[in-house]
């Protein structure tokens with residue numbers, strides 16, 4: 438079935454698939470620049486109805502953030518910023534007919550909301566992100582929770598609260614696995630989650646679950662195959678983070694390769710088992726499988742679409758890809774490498790593409806994307822962060838730690854909000870958030 442092809446007829450149709458950190462910013466920018474002046478017809482497609490900024494997932498998982506207060510409704514954002522939103526998961530494309538195919542969408546009762554359909558495009562932008570890579574390790578899908586969506590983070594949070602309530606209500610001794618949390622993968626996600634959980638479990642226990650003594654009963658174990666935590670970041674950040682996690686009594690198991698995950702335990706390649714009631718898999722990424730089936734477009738081993746420096750796919754100049762789902766050369770970097778899968782990269786690419794798509798419409802030559810690494814910040818609880826800043830502020834890397842680092846970490850989300858909502862709405866929401874904290878529990882308790 439096809440949808441109304443008359444939608445946007447007569448205008449250049451730009452279809453963006455994926456309303457994440459990059460795609461929603463791009464749709465908003467293009468809507469404001471081109472959609473508002475009827476210079477192009479902009480459509481955003483996402484398989485979900487609301488947007489959540491992924492770097493916040495560890496805060497949702499620990500309960501320190503109520504995600505319902507941070508969801509952005511695609512329909513409302515589209516209405517306010519002059520683009521259209523259509524729901525559906527990308528299932529394929531037809532490059533000759535210039536159509537994008539979407540799966541049917543059903544509600545939670547299984548009742549059909551939208552049928553399988555296809556939409557026409559003149560220019561297509563694919564920004565469907567990535568998901569955790571389980572490297573086909575046995576038991577991960579069945580027994581570990583991944584941290585890719587707000588629903589998974591919320592699911593983990595509910596299991597965490599239930600584990601604490603269960604342990605509190607129990608008259609027998611706790612089993613060896615109870616209140617033990619194993620986080621597999623000590624990249625930024627795993628490290629930030631461990632630090633956040635240290636605080637939120639103690640806060641949760643204070644709300645009347647007083648038979649639990651966190652220092653005695655709760656254990657957080659971070660498991661990493663590399664020789665150090667945060668293996669992708671400079672060693673200095675890794676050392677600083679490890680020092681703080683040690684203070685927070687997080688067990689760090691480096692050089693520890695996971696062979697399998699089973700119910701209530703993680704099995705290491707050495708044969709050792711680590712008991713755990715809650716197991717999080719946060720190691721590595723891969724792009725969605727559907728990218729391998731897009732009418733012959735080139736992909737790499739982790740399903741990312743291979744693009745030119747202009748972010749156009751190698752085989753079709755009318756199809757662009759960016760963010761985590763694209764393999765983009767990091768020009769100027771020595772030794773040669775790819776742009777890392779980060780929110781700051783998706784943001785920079787969205788800003789770049791907004792300008793370039795206006796040129797594309799006018800048939801002008803496109804400029805290459807140059808990634809600027811401004812450094813990395815890793816949050817370690819409510820008020821602390823460590824990291825290194827690069828770029829104009831610092832010659833080389835400026836290492837920072839503490840409240841200032843945490844403030845700058847928070848600014849990353851503010852920047853995302855600013856690009857979606859502008860100054861006034863972001864300011865009002867920030868003030869409302871501060872006021873709300875005076876009347877609500879410090880963490881989400883259900």
Ligand SMILES: Cc1cc2nc3c(=O)[nH]c(=O)nc-3n(C[C@H](O)[C@H](O)[C@H](O)COP(=O)(O)OP(=O)(O)OC[C@H]3O[C@@H](n4cnc5c(N)ncnc54)[C@H](O)[C@@H]3O)c2cc1C
Pocket residue numbers: 454455456457458459460482483484485488490491492493494495525526527528564565566567584585625626725727759760761762778779780781782783814
């Ligand atoms: C827990 C966690 C913490 C992180 N922390 C940081 C951090 O501190 N700093 C940092 O820079 N980066 C961080 N990242 C990485 C960052 O979140 C990603 O690099 C960034 O979100 C990528 O943006 P994107 O637009 O490419 O994809 P995403 O933001 O993942 O958005 C993809 C969108 O595509 C939609 N979609 C997926 N499949 C389909 C389909 N088939 N059809 C239609 N729609 C689809 C999804 O619903 C989603 O809306 C973190 C990631 C995680 C998981």
